[in-house]
Amino acid sequence: MHLRSTIASLVAIALLALPITGSAQIEDNLSAYTENNAAGYLEPFRDTLSSGLGSGWYTSADIPKATPYFQLGFRAMIVGFSDDDRTFDARAEDYFPGTGTFEAPTVIGDTDPDPVNVGGLEFQFPGGLDLDRLPVAAPQLVVGGFMGTEAMLRWFDGDFGDTDIGSVSLFGLGVRHSISQYVPASPVAISGMFAYQSFEIGDQLVDFSMTTIGVQASKKFPIVEPYAGLAMHFSSMESEYTFSAGGEDETINVEFDSQTSAQLTLGATLNLFVLKLNGELGVGEQTTYTLGLSLGI
């Protein structure tokens, strides 16, 4: 698949069921990028997946010691980008005389960068999508209340039947354990978390994985339950696509640098009988806004 497909797929998946048309048209535009530039160009998407999928795991730190429960829910995360995310230092192809780097838009940067001109030769870096923020979504099942422990599952597996998007799978498994059960005098509920997620598109087109460790605290009131958490995310991503130039295709494998990022979460949950509504703010490399809806007993 061409790099266009990478972008189209990421956009489509980020949106999941939301309407999206026309994203497939950027293939020939972006397939002119070689490995180093592609990594810089796509970096905000990697960061989006890291910040977005790293959010929304929990709605409370209170995990009953011996009261079984389950929740089925949906998390919608919106990841905001900073100005620094909009550009990267790109290198022109070797047929162009510039030997240094040029400021070029990333995938979320300006749509129409001016061509770089050196002595009459001009190089056009591909434009971005001009995005300030991007949504990520995930369905989630939670089962808990056994020895103060809770298991969380995120899963999505679909074949879009489209050559540009192809198959998509999200798998996430997490476990949380109540710490406050060992500290009866604790004024707030406290829990610790370990989670692993993998996100794949097509056949090696995008292979993203992330491990998260974190700690949370919450205080339950009659309806509202504010909560806070601190997490560390360890993510990696690879992408394989076809580079097109001179009528020849070459398979390019882009291995992104591993990323370690911290995320502070502040949120609140409305406990409405079998329905839970939660909203949270994630502060880290990028700002993330999460809305969640869960049903369960």
Added chain:
Amino acid sequence: MKILRTLATRRSTMILGVLALSLVLRADGCVTAERNLNGSVPIEITAEFLTEGFLEPDGVRYTLSQADVNEIIASLDDLDAETIEAVRDAIEDDREVLIGGLRAYVVENRGNIASRTGSLELDLGGGLQPVASLNPTTNATGSEASFANGGIELAAGAATGLTSLKGRLNDFLSFYLDGNLDSARSELVGLAFEATWDTADPEPTQGNEDDFDWAVEVVVLIPAQYAIEVPNF
């Protein structure tokens, strides 16, 4: 019964809420926005040379034939319909063809292998215009010269010839998009590149003369503009 009625009411409220949210999210334009994404499609113009014998003040010349231009047209014909539409949109938006760069490579060397210096010029019918100096460290089979490895440098005053070539290519592309292929061909057929080798180290000698096929590729970036929808929250 009261509990069942309460549950039913809550369930109805929830379903209505989800439906309302779904409609809002799916409403056209509410969560998506159109972007015109600029890019380019690279194609090549290739000039093929045969250098043989000894260093001579006269250059070797390659003139684009109708067959050469037909190959360029064929490379455009190979673009898919979406890309052609994107090219049309870019031209309608007053974007122009760009001359992206140059590279040179040796197809086969049957004689003297040497580092060389020379020059490449362009003839659009009004005399030779300087384009680049050629400084390959070797002309062995398969060797390449590029800006990146120092084998090519832009000549002083290259912009004049490149601007003229860019004008020809813009006219060529407009004629092509209009389906007027004869006029498109006339913009490029006869265009010539001339290369002159000034030095070679070691110099060609009797029994070890220059005898190598080589080519210059001019990378042309055809503008493209893709209308896409992106999330807009």
